[in-house]
Amino acid sequence: xxxxxxxxxxxxxxxxxxxxxxxxxxxxxxxxxxxxxxxxxxxxxxxxxxxxxxxxxxxxxxxxxxxxxxxxxxxxxxxxxxxxxxxxxxxxxxxxxxxxxxxxxxxxxxxxxxxxxxxxxxxxxxxxxxxxxxxxxxxxxxxxxxxxxxxxxxxxxxxxxxxxxxxxxxxxxxxxxxxxxxxxxxxxxxxxxxxxxxxxxxxxxxxxxxxxxxxxxxxxxxxxxxxxxxxxxxxxxxxxxxxxxxxxxxxxxxxxxxxxxxxxxxxxxxxxxxxxxxxxxxxxxxxxxxxxxxxxxxxxxxxxxxxxxxxxxxxxxxxxxxxxxxxxxxxxxxxxxxxxxxxxxxxxxxxxxxxxxxxxxxxxxxxxxxxxxxxxxxxxxxxxxxxxxxxxxxxxxxxxxxxxxxx
Numbered sequence: 110x111x112x113x114x115x116x117x118x119x120x121x122x123x124x125x126x127x128x129x130x131x132x133x134x135x136x137x138x139x140x141x142x143x144x145x146x147x148x149x150x151x152x153x154x155x156x157x158x159x160x161x162x163x164x165x166x167x168x169x170x171x172x173x174x175x176x177x178x179x180x181x182x183x184x185x186x187x188x189x190x191x192x193x194x195x196x197x198x199x200x201x202x203x204x205x206x207x208x209x210x211x212x213x214x215x216x217x218x219x220x221x222x223x224x225x226x227x228x229x230x231x232x233x234x235x236x237x238x239x240x241x242x243x244x245x246x247x248x249x250x251x252x253x254x255x256x257x258x259x260x261x262x263x264x265x266x267x268x269x270x271x272x273x274x275x276x277x278x279x280x281x282x283x284x285x286x287x288x289x290x291x292x293x294x295x296x297x298x299x300x301x302x303x304x305x306x307x308x309x310x311x312x313x314x315x316x317x318x319x320x321x322x323x324x325x326x327x328x329x330x331x332x333x334x335x336x337x338x339x340x341x342x343x344x345x346x347x348x349x350x351x352x353x354x355x356x357x358x359x360x361x362x363x364x365x366x367x368x369x370x371x372x373x374x375x376x377x378x379x380x381x382x383x384x385x386x387x388x389x390x391x392x393x394x395x396x397x398x399x400x401x402x403x404x405x406x407x408x409x410x411x412x413x414x415x416x417x418x419x420x421x422x423x424x425x426x427x428x429x430x431x432x433x434x435x436x437x438x439x440x441x442x443x444x445x446x447x448x449x450x451x452x453x454x455x456x457x458x459x460x461x462x463x464x465x466x467x468x469x470x471x472x473x474x475x476x477x478x479x480x481x482x483x484x485x486x487x488x489x490x491x492x493x494x495x496x497x498x499x500x501x502x503x504x505x506x507x508x509x510x511x512x513x514x515x516x
Contacts, residue, residue: 113427116418117434120407130406134439137403140396141443144389145491146450151389152483153455155382157476159375168235169308170367171338173347175354178363182206182333192357198345203227204334206324211281212317214267221263221315223280225324233340236306236318242271243304247320255323257300261307262314269302277301278317282327298327390490397498404436404502412509419511432503433496440495444488455479 121134177183185204193202203226210223226247231237236258237245246256257278259269267278277299284296300319307313325333341350351364358364368375408415415428455477457463462474 113430114434117431117438120411120414120431121435121438127406127410130403130410133399133403133406137400137439138443138446140399141440141491141495142446142450144393144396145444145447145487146454147447148386148389148393148487148490149448149451149479149483150454150477151385152382152486153451153477153479154475155378155385156478156480156483159378159382160478161472161476162374162378167367168239169306169312170370171233172341172367173339173351173354174365174370175337175339175358176363176365177335178361181208182328182330182335183361185332185334188337189357193354196350196353196357198342198350200340200342201229201232202337202339203230203233204321205230205336205338206321206328206330206333207335208282208324208328210317212263212267213279213281214269215276217267219263219266221260221317223282223324223327224316224318225321226318227321230318230338233338239306239308240304241307243302245306246303247318255298255300255319256303258304258306258318259302260313260316261305262311263317264302264305266314271302271305274301280317280319280327284329296327296329298323390494393490393494397494400436400439400495400498401501403439404432404499405505407435408432408502408506408509411506415506415509416511419509425507428509429503429507432506433499436495436499436502437492440492444491447487447491448484452479 193199205227206225207222210221212219212221212223228247231245231247240258241261242264243258245258247258248256259267259278269278270276278301280298280300281295282298284294298319300317306318321334325331339350339354341347347366351366354364355362418428419425458475458477465474466472
């Protein structure tokens with residue numbers, strides 16, 4: 110340890126002439142502790158929600174999704190499915206057909222998305238793991254009854270009665286046939302709810318899933334699709350498969366991985382995370398004002414010591430460093446104690462869930478997840494603010510003269 114660090118620790122830990130200075134220093138450390146813990150926990154809660162929603166979306170989103178670059182529908186016969194079957198690393202895949210639709214159930218009306226899927230869709234995704242009611246049944250029976258799986262939000266909006274299996278949700282779609290009235294221009298399809306799923310985002314509030322053959326019939330199409338969804342084998346190279354698919358399908362299609370399918374959602378969440386962190390940083394700046402007061406009191410108490418050090422030849426720059434070191438030591442102490450406080454809260458929350466969520470959520474308590482990069486981010490923030498807060502008292506200490514009698 111060099112001389113400046115030794116002096117800094119001596120000034121910080123040594124006995125003060127006034128006990129109030131010791132109290133102010135400890136108040137500063139306590140404030141830095143609470144502020145550091147708060148910064149880390151804010152990031153950790155957002156991490157928890159991000160991981161939770163990513164897990165839910167991964168159960169619904171495929172590993173790869175092929176979408177049309179232009180247009181709405183594409184004929185299945187126009188796709189070279191034989192070449193796709195030859196691609197190693199693809200476990201299974203399914204054609205899907207999506208379109209905006211108008212839904213009605215016992216007077217309740219909503220606009221949403223009707224998604225027709227192949228039977229293999231349930232193997233491409235993990236939709237069965239998101240079911241909160243009923244079963245993921247989509248097959249048509251011999252009476253041509255169409256079953257559908259409703260998102261939990263759509264289920265609530267339409268006020269569907271789960272104990273009434275005889276009343277269907279009516280899906281309306283524009284018909285290709287022209288007629289004298291608007292009613293005659295609409296095709297209808299009765300959809301009998303077989304189950305309800307929840308993935309925790311907007312999909313819940315707008316989607317109903319049915320089989321693709323019924324969807325084609327509703328739209329007046331033969332055998333069309335709007336996207337292809339793929340599930341990859343474990344360890345398969347996503348980049349290689351994407352390149353091969355692009356070569357087979359051509360430029361008429363866009364291929365997205367699981368993150369890109371909800372790119373906007375994750376961008377918004379990251380923006381919210383950073384805005385919350387910046388607001389917390391502004392609060393932390395107010396806490397740092399207490400650090401300025403603590404260092405200023407130490408400077409006033411050590412005026413004669415500073416004069417002696419200057420008269421012995423210590424440079425002004427070194428005097429500044431002494432008090433900057435004191436500020437950094439206080440910040441570091443608060444940072445480490447804050448980390449310990451955050452870790453203790455993390456343990457209690459993950460094991461006991463002391464901060465709970467209302468019953469309308471799919472989880473009982475706030476999710477929380479600690480990440481290494483957040484520790485570095487909080488460390489840089491706390492030490493950076495501590496350094497800036499130390500500059501004003503350090504500048505004041507540098508102005509003290511080398512003549513003891515004047516001080």
